[in-house]
Amino acid sequence: MRSSNLFLLTVIAVAACGGPTAKAPERADLSGEAIEWTPGSQPEPAAGECWESDISPAIIETVTEQKIVTPEVRDETGTVTTPATYSTTTRQEMVQDRTEIWFRAPCPEVQTPEFVATLQRALKARGYYVLPLTGLMDPATAEALRRFQAERGLDSPLLSLGAAKELGLISTDFEDL
DSSP, rough: HHHHHHHHHHHHHHHHHTTOOOOOOOOOOOGGOOOEETOOOOEEEEEEEEEEEEEEEOEOOOOEEEEEEEEEEETTTSSSOOOOOEEEEEEEEEEEEOOEEEEEOOGGGGGHHHHHHHHHHOOOOTTTTSSOOOOOOEEEEHHHHHHHHHTTOOSSSSSOHHHHHHHTTTTOOOOGG
């Protein structure tokens, strides 16, 4: 018990003296990982490299506009005697087409039940996954993963290599830290 108290005092002393402090890792930007697929542009994996493909959904925006048909009428005191009338039109606009995207991913042979349980644990520690650990890539795990990656620019329920590195599931080169 005495040695753990000594360690705690040392940590407090180092922090109080302006010594080295741990810095939280920055949130990865996964948007640059995805490449859009066009016929003939499917990535050619290098040795030991794996890719996943997913469909990036179309984004459709609903636009509602109101236009004045007849303006309001006011009397000489400024009181509205006849309110304005409006017409409302609603239309949908395509903001982004549906596309197939490709991104680097952990290889299938790495994604064992133990790996998926570790993924669930990492997502649970960050508040994305709330169910018990199962080691299965079930819909709840996929949705938690999608929300985690979507906040970082990759809206996919399939695990990207960048997300796996940020979650501590795959080792990162020392130069990339």
